[in-house]
Amino acid sequence: MALPAGDIARGPWPRPGEVLRLLASTPGRLEATTRIALICALTTLVTSMYGTPFAAISAYVVFFMIRPDRVTSIVLSIAMLLLVTVVLGLIIVIAMFCIDDPMWRVVWMVVLSVGLLFLTSASKLRPVGAILAMIVGYALDELGIVPVGELATRALLYAWLMVAIPVGVVIVVNLLMGPSPRKLACQALARRLRLAAEHLGAPGADRTALTACLREGSQQIATWLRLSKVEGSTSAADLAALHQAVASTTAILMAVDMAAREPQARLPVSVAAPVAETLLAMADMLEQGGYPVDIELALPAGVTLPPLANAVVTELQSAIVRFAVVDSEPAAEPATPKARGGFLLPDARTNPAHLRYALKTTAAAMFCYLLYMQLDWSGIHTCFITCYVVSLSSAAETVEKLTLRITGCLVGAALGIATIVWVLPAMTSINELMVLMFVGMWLAAWVAQGSPRIAYAGFQIAFAFLLCVLQGAAPAFDLTIARDRIIGILLGNVVVYLMFTRVWPVSIAGQADAALAALLRQWETVLRTARAGQRRTLAAQAMSQHGALEANVALLRYEPAWVRPAPEWIAQRRRALVELDALEGPLFLIAERIPGDAPSQARLRSVAERAGISEFAIDTGAITTPDTTRDALLALADERLASIARETPDAVSKELLTHAPA
16 A cells, blocks of 8 residues: 555654564575674674774675675675776776876866766666765875875775675675575565465455565566576576466465455355465475476365455466466566666756756765865765765655664664773674674664665664774774764765755655556556466566555655645555555456456556556557456456545545645
8 A cells, every 4th residue: 555644744754663563574584684794704804814904894895795695695796896996996097197186186086976976877877886986086085195106006905805805705605505596586485375375264364464575576586586597506497487486476466465355355265275275285395495386276166156256266276276387488487678778878868867966966075075174084084975875866765865874873883882882892802803793793784684664774783883893904992983983974964965955856756757657557568468477477567666666655755845746746646556556456367367358458547547647548449248257356446446536535635734834
């Protein structure tokens, strides 16, 4: 469901109960957290043995390398080392022209920052562009401080070792104990089948976990399967069968969700029990590393079901019996058409938002840089780094990120200062230091491996804790350094907030509108697709897009009132999300029976019209032949839409009342 009316009014801070839910254990979280903590402890051991500087940063970059599976973690680590090598080479070349002239050094910092940040916003460099701009700018500043060329060269070597050491540890640990992609994919499928069986056995149970699975989509599972082929743990035949299993699991979850939501769609115990037992047996096979074939599902004969329940049981039987049976036609798992283009985005030359983002971020960073240089207070240099780390394309995303950064910074700093005062003085060996790092990083990694709503706070807990405890190549007791670094982080957040909410503020509303239009087009494609495997894959992608769009609408709470769109706009988009949530199940089950059904497409078009998406149009085509089950599903869709229409006036009134001007 979309964000409730009161959520935007209550502000960005989550309720205590919500925080506890976000910190609760989730599948795979304990394993990933322990692996990160172990790698950080081993990295600290290596840096302490060889006395390399930047020990805190060496341990911190581990958080950016680790992914749930070992293949991605290793590949990402190697890619990061190569990228840092290239960047350091670029810094050496640029430093030859400006290292002796402070004015030209600042000019080069500004020019390179604007250029790299423009590419961050307007090209495929988006994931790493801001970090590259920060590294280049900070490195040029540090090289200007070093008076001797040999020392500068040594500093660059240490900077390379700062990344090379954790990369080596990450590779070794993941080869020894990292889970394989296939294992993770099979475990995820097994969890979904068990969840479906649980809801069939208890149709009145809380649907939160089931909805979360649907909104998560299946893209991550499909990615793990492709990686397993690269790793060599999955053959081509197994890969095709498992891709089909992913699509079938989506159909099973959609059918079970319908049964859990609608009393008329619930299955009697005589029918639900054998289906649930079959799902549990299939889950056992997947957890053992295989997948079920030649499945037999014996349902009791002579049971008369209502049309909605009949649609559910028909879908379940079809998806279970052909769970891993690959379609006879080629391309069993086609993806949605990818947008063509080069390195730059299509609007790179026409959209002024890209250049404005680069100018705003650079202005904030250079203000912080000149401030601490003029104050001769280099201890707060973290304000310069913060500007690049927290700045994003919209005001909502930027404010959300800096909110998490401030929260994580304060928590990490409190832990770090407490460690300096009460723990470090009693430590006498490297083993004790490793235990300390393991515990501290485990706590931070637990938060970082959670929901995106709190994950970034975990990164900042780790960053602040490491900067306080590891102030060089080993532990130190200087509280002044810890204080200055914390002040720098807070100062950078304040500067970025003022810049991105006062100068050319960009609301996330534009992204939400584009995402809503894309979601409607995705469902149109789902309704028109004839092949079951492809249709189910597209439906899973649509469910994932819906979840991402809900998250974007939720981010509106972070936008100041002068940036946030009008209450009418928010209410209209919220209604579109609720209507799509109401239509997903019925329209999907109709598409499974009658691809290209005209009345189904008409319902989708009505949602687009009410949401004001003018560029979206559906050719409803010819009227299809009558079908009792299809008519019952359409009637359910109409009933849900009518219920939403009855509730909408109250929702809009509340929204207008909440945000009425003073």
